[in-house]
Amino acid sequence: xxxxxxxxxxxxxxxxxxxxxxxxxxxxxxxxxxxxxxxxxxxxxxxxxxxxxxxxxxxxxxxxxxxxxxxxxxxxxxxxxxxxxxxxxxxxxxxxxxxxxxxxxxxxxxxxxxxxxxxxxxxxxxxxxxxxxxxxxxxxxxxxxxxxxxxxxxxxxxxxxx
Amino acid sequence: xxxxxxxxxxxxxxxxxxxxxxxxxxxxxxxxxxxxxxxxxxxxxxx
Numbered sequence: 001x002x003x004x005x006x007x008x009x010x011x012x013x014x015x016x017x018x019x020x021x022x023x024x025x026x027x028x029x030x031x032x033x034x035x036x037x038x039x040x041x042x043x044x045x046x047x048x049x050x051x052x053x054x055x056x057x058x059x060x061x062x063x064x065x066x067x068x069x070x071x072x073x074x075x076x077x078x079x080x081x082x083x084x085x086x087x088x089x090x091x092x093x094x095x096x097x098x099x100x101x102x103x104x105x106x107x108x109x110x111x112x113x114x115x116x117x118x119x120x121x122x123x124x125x126x127x128x129x130x131x132x133x134x135x136x137x138x139x140x141x142x143x144x145x146x147x148x149x150x151x152x153x154x155x156x157x158x159x160x161x162x
Numbered sequence: 163x164x165x166x167x168x169x170x171x172x173x174x175x176x177x178x179x180x181x182x183x184x185x186x187x188x189x190x191x192x193x194x195x196x197x198x199x200x201x202x203x204x205x206x207x208x209x
Contacts, residue, residue: 004173063165074164099174106166111174 008097011064012071017090061110120154
């Protein structure tokens with residue numbers, strides 16, 4: 001069944017923070033791939049290397065979770081998995097708008113187009129997962145300015161402990 | 163990334179999609195104006 005929705009679908013995800021060589025700007029980067037999200041335009045799925053996932057039946061597209069707690073559980077773990085041992089990886093949590101052809105899954109979406117909608121300055125307790133990632137509040141504000149999106153404070157303790 | 167079992171396919175059309183302005187209707191060509199009637203010169207009446 002193909003449903004048509006007017007508007008956008010909202011999802012949540014975590015990015016690595018990349019420090020680009022050209023100009024030393026901070027940019028959002030996919031958690032599992034080296035795909036930089038452009039600050040001034042939308043991202044199209046065909047630009048991503050995630051098509052490799054279609055080989056294992058997950059399909060291409062830009063991924064986002066329906067709820068913050070799912071993003072916290074799965075996306076954070078994925079990011080930690082791609083972090084070299086003994087290192088802390090800079091990360092930022094945010095909200096995206098999805099549109100175009102979108103596949104709805106049980107816990108999230110994979111979409112044809114996406115754009116950053118909002119970034120979060122996280123408040124969280126120290127724990128095993130969070131200790132390996134560094135959610136810098138000043139960097140969240142810098143990135144929000146670079147991507148011209150609002151930044152909000154988000155207490156995500158319950159997502160980790162729930 | 164594991165987002166669970168696929169449930170459905172959706173086509174999402176954003177509100178802010180560039181809407182192409184409808185093509186301006188072609189105006190009918192104005193009918194060629196009829197040439198002004200040539201006023202006959204008043205006949206010269208001999209004095």
